[in-house]
Amino acid sequence: MTNNELIGLKRSIDQVGVEERTARFQTRSIKNAAKIQGLKMALNMIDLTTLEGKDTEGKVRQMCYKAAHLHDALPDLPTVAAVCVYPNYVSTAVDALKGTGIKVASVATAFPSGNSSREIKLADTKIAVDSGADEVDMVISRGEFLSGNFSFVFDEIAAIKEACGKARLKVILETGELSTLDNVRHASDIAILAGADFIKTSTGKISPAATMPVSLVMLEAIRDHYYATGKMVGMKPAGGISKAKLALHYLVMVKETLGDAWLSNEWFRFGASSLANDVLMQLAKQAEGRYQGLDYFSKD
Amino acid sequence: MSRLEVLKTYKIYIGGQFPRTESGRFYPVELKNGTVTNICLSSRKDLRNAVVAARNAFEGWSSRAAFNRSQILYRIAEMLEGRKAQFVEELVAVGASRAAATKEVEVSIDRCVYFAGWCDKFTQAFGSVNPVPSSHFNFSVHEPTGVVTIIAPESPSLLGLVSCIMPVIAGGNTCVILASENSPHVAVTFAEVLNSSDVPGGVVNILTGKEDELAEHFSSHMDVNATIYCREKHLKRIQENGALNVKRVLNWAKYDWNKQGEDPYLLLETQEVKTTWHPIENIAGAKSGY
Structure with a gap:
């Protein structure tokens, strides 16, 4: 599409309305059986992530083990959806996750800044895909x-x-750098039209990362696209979601904006590293009736 | 027209803030003059929030220089001294004689000073260099155990509270404390003292409410490292719960805080002794010379 056509996609977002709407998602009370179901669903949607300069093969293997064995003391736990690593650790992760059904996602395109040439970004993507990544998380410029x-x-x-x-593409908008909700909506529309399978809020390296208002605007872009074309696009808020309660609020938002069809890890993900343990602590609390401490859960 | 007196809302103290209980509940405490005060009836979720605050505060507080902790504890005493009259009035209001109330406040101030002094001295006094039959420098030092929950005695309401908090935080622990049920006013006012004494938020968290509701959660929370109990009713249950994550359970109901409490061994009760074997050259075999 030409630049003028893309400029024509711009639309303004009612920020006050979005904030009021997201505030109401946070007042829903979810208890007991519904809470347990919601928590397990959230666990199953996590992209367990390690994107540090100090990552090592050992660290990636450890995280992959955690992905498949979240907390063996609790029966009937799902695994996470995927692990997310840098391209050079994709083959390690693929090897470690063999037979578990857990997907391997890789960031690419000069993550996290996205400041490099097209050739390098394409090569970066190719390395990830050739090493066996099921999903690629790219950043926009x-x-x-x-x-x-x-x-x-x-x-x-x-x-x-x-x-x-064949790998599914997640497009990271890095909403923390886009300043306004209008820009978030515009970038979402561009990414969706350009062929994104998922749109994702953030790299996790910039603050603010995922927030509920930003996510709602992106979910509405997905909804409008679905109404217009009948095609589903996935959503992945990433960064800053570390508490189970907040994850449940996000699930409520997804359900009430997009409906049940998106409530699976095929269409919705949480990019997080410490969320899993908080969800596990809540599940253990529901099972045992007492508040939990991190000492009794594996490190992530 | 006479002026309307501005009365204080008694709230709880979590993470350096004064929220109301998340449950929105309260219970009445009647003062001697017939005035009824509404006190926050804290719930288990308030405890959960307080433990999170205490856990977050632990690293900063325990790694602070011991001398700085000492300064801060002394600062608590200074602030308490300045607010003496208010504490006396609050104790008198719930039935103490003026003389007894004054005495209780003064002893409480002195207790702060007492433990302020120990902050940077107990490891020297109680740590040790141990003789070992090998080429090791072997020494034992104390480290704070972590987050401590305390159910303070019903009375003395101020002195009991202060006597429990001071040895715990002097050693670098953080704590969550349940105040006296029938005389909680001084505990809330003490929170204001802490808040103006450079004590970082979360190091001391003060809840008001009923032990029947909270004792179970104070002792079963898996992120709590020790529980101090100063009453009698739930001791057995608390000890059983302590076994869940090998918490220390300390029965401090036995102390008469008016006579006891100035005792460094109280401080040691929430410390872990860590022993290090540090390999060295065989000093005994070394000869003089360079």
Whole structure:
């Protein structure tokens, strides 16, 4: 699409309305059986993530073990949806997760800044896909987006999507750098039109990361696209969701914005590292009736 | 027209803030003059929030220089001294004689000073270098056990509270304490003293309410490392719960805080002794010279 066509997608978002709506998602009371179901669902939607400069093969293996054995003391626990690592650790993760059904996601395209040439970004993506990644998390070029070069962003996403082949593409908007909800909506629309399988809020390296208002705006972009074309796009809030209660609020938001069809890890994910243990502590609390301490859960 | 007196809302103290209980509940405490005060009836969720606050505060408080902790504890005494009259009035209001109330406040202030002094001295006094038959430098030092929950005695309401808190925080622990049920006013006012004494938020968290509701959760919470109990009713249950995560359960109901309490061994009760074997050259075999 041309830049002018993409500029034409711009629409304004009622920020006050969005904030009021998200505040109401947080007043729902979810107890007992529904809470346990919700917590297990949240666990099953987690992309267990390690994206540190100090990552090692050992760290990745440890996290993969955790992904498959969240807390063996509790029966009937699901696994997480995927693990998310840098491209050079994809083969390690693929090896460690063999037979578990857990997907391997890899960040790519000069994560987290996205400041590099198209060739390098494509090569980065290719390394991840060739090593066996099931999903690729790319970052958009926020600088180009903010300077109004929308067709650059669009073309880049489309090119990466092509390079992904069968792997599903998650497009990280890095909403913390987009300043306004109008920009978030615009970037969401561009990413969806360019072929994103998922849109994702943040890299986790910038504060603020995922917030409920930003996520709601993105969910509404997905909803509008679905109404217009009948095609589903996934959503992944990432960063800053570390408490089980907040995760439940997100699930309520997804259900009330998109409906039950999105309540599976095929269409909704949490990008998080410490969320899993908090959810596990809540599940253990429900099972045992007492508040839990982190000493009794494996490190993530 | 005469002026309307501005009365205080008694709230709880969690993480350096003064929230109301999340449950929205309260219970009445009648003062001697017939005035009824409404006190927060804290719930288990308040305890949960307080433990989170205490856990978050632990690293900063325990790694602070011992001398700095000492300064802060002394600062509590200074603030308490300045508010003496208010504490006396609050104790008199729930039935103490003026003389007894004054005495209780003064002893409480002195207790703060007493433990302020121990902060940077107990490891020297009670740590040790141990003789071992090998080439090791072997020494034992004390480290704080972690988050401590305390159910304070019903009376003395101020002195009991202060006597439990001071040895615990002097050693670098953080705590959550349930105040006296029928005389909780001084505990809330003491929270204001803590708040203006450079004690970081979360180091001391004060709840008001009923032990029948909270004793179970104070002792069964898996992120709590020790429980101090100063009453009698639930001792057995608390000891059983302590076994869940090998909490220390300390029965401090035995102390008469008016006569006892100035005792460094109280401080040691919430400390862990850590022994280090540090390999060295065979000093005994070494000769003089360079």
